[in-house]
Amino acid sequence: MKDIKIIEKNGMNIILDVNSGSIHIFDELGKNTLLKYINNEDIKDNDELNVLKEINILINEGSLLSKDSGELPKVVNKSLKSICLNVAHICNLACPYCFASGGSYKGNEALMSLEVGKKAIDFLFENSKGRKIVEVDFFGGEPLLNFQLIKDVVAYGEEKAKELNKSIKWSMTTNGVLLDEKVCKFLKDHNVGTVLSIDGRKEIHDKYRYFKDKSGSYDKIVKNYQRFKEYSDDYVARGTYTKGNLDFYNDIEVLKSLGFEHLSMEPVIGGDLTYDDLETIRESYDILADKYLKWLSEDKPLDFFHFNINLKGGPCIYKRITACGAGFEYLAITPIGDIFPCHQLIENKDYLLGNIMIETYKDELSKVFQDINIYTKEKCSNCWARFYCSGGCHSNNLKYGGDLSNPDDLSCELQKIRLESAIYVQAQKLLREYSKNNFKTSDEITKEKIIDMLK
Numbered sequence: 001m002k003d004i005k006i007i008e009k010n011g012m013n014i015i016l017d018v019n020s021g022s023i024h025i026f027d028e029l030g031k032n033t034l035l036k037y038i039n040n041e042d043i044k045d046n047d048e049l050n051v052l053k054e055i056n057i058l059i060n061e062g063s064l065l066s067k068d069s070g071e072l073p074k075v076v077n078k079s080l081k082s083i084c085l086n087v088a089h090i091c092n093l094a095c096p097y098c099f100a101s102g103g104s105y106k107g108n109e110a111l112m113s114l115e116v117g118k119k120a121i122d123f124l125f126e127n128s129k130g131r132k133i134v135e136v137d138f139f140g141g142e143p144l145l146n147f148q149l150i151k152d153v154v155a156y157g158e159e160k161a162k163e164l165n166k167s168i169k170w171s172m173t174t175n176g177v178l179l180d181e182k183v184c185k186f187l188k189d190h191n192v193g194t195v196l197s198i199d200g201r202k203e204i205h206d207k208y209r210y211f212k213d214k215s216g217s218y219d220k221i222v223k224n225y226q227r228f229k230e231y232s233d234d235y236v237a238r239g240t241y242t243k244g245n246l247d248f249y250n251d252i253e254v255l256k257s258l259g260f261e262h263l264s265m266e267p268v269i270g271g272d273l274t275y276d277d278l279e280t281i282r283e284s285y286d287i288l289a290d291k292y293l294k295w296l297s298e299d300k301p302l303d304f305f306h307f308n309i310n311l312k313g314g315p316c317i318y319k320r321i322t323a324c325g326a327g328f329e330y331l332a333i334t335p336i337g338d339i340f341p342c343h344q345l346i347e348n349k350d351y352l353l354g355n356i357m358i359e360t361y362k363d364e365l366s367k368v369f370q371d372i373n374i375y376t377k378e379k380c381s382n383c384w385a386r387f388y389c390s391g392g393c394h395s396n397n398l399k400y401g402g403d404l405s406n407p408d409d410l411s412c413e414l415q416k417i418r419l420e421s422a423i424y425v426q427a428q429k430l431l432r433e434y435s436k437n438n439f440k441t442s443d444e445i446t447k448e449k450i451i452d453m454l455k
Contacts, residue, residue, distance in 0.1 A: 003065060004038065005384035006031065009286065009424045015064070016423060018384050022063035023311050023427055030054075038065075072321055072373060080127040081325065082135035084332040084343045085120055085153070087112040087146040093175050094212050097242060099269045103141030105346045110335040111146045116357065117153040120333045123356045125164055134161075137171045138192075139332075139343055144178040154190050173197065173238075175209065176221030179228055188231040196225050199239045200251020200265075207244060222258065229259060236305060238264045243272040246280045249288040256295070256302055264305035267414050269344070270399060278413055285421040293428055306418050307425045309388065323390035327353070327369025341369055344395035368404070369394070377405045379412070389415045 007014040013031040015024040026034065033051040036043050043052055058064035089110045091103030103109075121136070128134045136157060138150050154170060161168050172187070173195040187194055198221060199205040206216025228235065237260040241248035248265050255263055267273055273281075288304075295302050324330060327341035334346060337357040345351045354361035374380040374391045391397075392407040392415070400408035 002382040002384060003068065004034075006035075007420050007423055009289075009420070012424070012427070014423060014427050016384065017064050017066055018387065019068045020063050020066040021311070021387065022058075022066075023423065023430075024058065024064065025427065025431070070375060072375065077130045078328055078370060079129045079131060080124060080134075080331065081131055081329045082137065082331075083120060083124050084137045084139050084330070085112065085117065086139050086141070086332060086334050086343060086346065087117070087143045087149055087153075088141035089335050090145055091141045091175070092145065092177050092211070093142070093209055093217060094214075095209050097208055097240065097268045097271050099344060100141065101347070105334075107347075112149055112335040114149060114152050116333075116335065116337045117149055118156050119337065119356045121153060121157045121160055123333075125160060125166065128166075131166070133167050133169060135169045135171065137173070139173055142175055142177070143172055144174055144183060147178070147183060151186060154192075158190075169193070171195070175217065176224045176228075177217060179221070179224040181227065184228045184231040187228075191234065194228070194232070194235045196221075196228070196235055196237045196260075197239075198222070198225065198237050198255065198260075199241075200245065200248065200254050204245045204251060208240070208242065226259070233261075236262045236264050238266065240266055240268050241281075242268045243274075243277060246277055247284055249284050249291060252288060252302075252304070253291065262303045262305075267411075269396070273410065273414070275410060275413070278417065281414065282417045285418055289421045289425050292425055296429070296432075307422045309419070309422045309426060311423070311426045311430065320387040320390055321375070322373045323392075323394075326394050328366050341366075342395060344393070345398070348398070372404055377407060379407050383412070383416075385412075385416050385419050388419050 003018045005016040005018060007016065013026045013028065015026050015031070015034065016022075017024070029047060030051050033043060033048045034055055036048070037052065037055060043049060055064065086105075089100075089104050089107060091098075094102055124134055124136065136153075138153075140146075143150060150172070157168050157170075170190055171193040175197045179196075186192075197209070198218075199209060202216070202218045205218040209218070209221075210216050225237070237255055239248065239251055239255070241251070245251055252263055252265060267281075289307070292302055292304060292307060324342070326345075330342060331353070332340045332343040332346060333356060334340070337355045338346075339353040339356060339361065340346045340348075341351055341353065351365070352362075353365055372391070372394070374386045377391045380386040380391050389412070391405075392411055394404050396408045396411050397406055398404050400411070
């Protein structure tokens with residue numbers, strides 16, 4: 001069913017109306033009646049007929065079995081919004097699962113020069129027509145191996161932004177090894193949102209995130225991260241799960257015990273995960289969802305990135321249809337000034353868009369990315385998750401599906417598993433909200449029934 005998704009967890013029947021984004025909680029009678037209606041089966045039972053009246057009310061108000069217009073919004077700013085500055089194609093760790101070939105992107109190790117950095121900032125401002133806020137992400141390799149460049153680029157960018165009456169949002173991803181006092185202070189002073197790479201349990205982290213001599217980095221980076229948290233709350237502690245830690249909920253629990261409040265846990269890109277792991281991964285998300293809700297009830301909430309979908313609104317419909325904006329709204333720039341659609345496509349020379357130093361740019365290649373959306377991807381047309389994943393990662397589609405418009409099947413399954421848990425978590429949170437406020441829903445679920453569901 002491409003326009004309805006029924007999520008059954010812990011005795012709850014959550015009905016997602018895919019096209020409107022509406023969420024409904026049905027009991028067994030309601031769910032079975034809805035399925036009969038969808039399958040054109042006879043409905044004669046009096047209780048079912050009463051439920052059918054409620055279903056028709058929801059249909060008429062456009063929150064159930066709504067239709068997909070199939071149209072892309074026409075008015076949208078497609079100018080450049082964000083650049084990923086790969087300031088260091090070199091790393092001080094040797095993580096075996098690194099998508100960037102240990103930080104060098106299968107090329108020569110290199111550090112970005114200030115000349116390239118300034119030119120990149122100029123390029124961003126020149127191509128961000130109509131935008132008051134632009135974004136710059138410092139990436140690597142390990143970006144702090146080029147910390148002086150980062151400081152100089154931030155100074156140049158902030159001065160330039162002031163002249164143009166714009167503002168820049170800075171961000172950075174780091175492995176934490178060089179996150180000393182002076183770096184922490186700089187990041188705080190310039191409001192740099194920071195992704196802190198850490199895989200959870202010490203034995204898991206050190207198995208995959210080690211130095212060139214194979215010694216683990218856990219003890220050093222935990223100490224550095226603890227210091228950083230004293231300076232700033234603008235961070236996400238980001239872990240990676242592989243076949244070695246399919247029970248990643250334990251890693252999240254360890255990170256929470258270390259005082260991290262903003263967390264993310266991503267599947268390894270192109271790693272060792274297979275279809276045989278999906279059931280275990282589903283169980284892990286279910287366990288994590290229950291832990292998340294328990295922490296919430298104890299007033300010890302956790303900000304877990306992949307549970308943070310907004311059932312009341314969320315991204316605009318254009319972003320839901322077209323995804324990340326790689327290739328036109330978002331670009332990656334290498335240490336020598338080469339321009340790519342995103343940081344994960346840097347190894348693929350077929351997607352070299354140009355170079356900021358010699359001022360070349362392939363508009364026709366950029367347009368290829370502008371024209372890709374869920375309506376150009378055949379697999380997405382019948383998928384209930386299409387407005388949440390927006391057709392998947394372009395790089396993953398190309399590497400594992402063979403084409404930008406062919407979503408990788410395994411990535412799709414992983415995405416749908418965590419979306420189901422996220423929707424369940426948010427539905428539970430809304431029910432708790434409603435029970436506190438003595439709320440009564442349109443289908444007459446009483447406060448007592450809500451409380452019963454929460455049990």
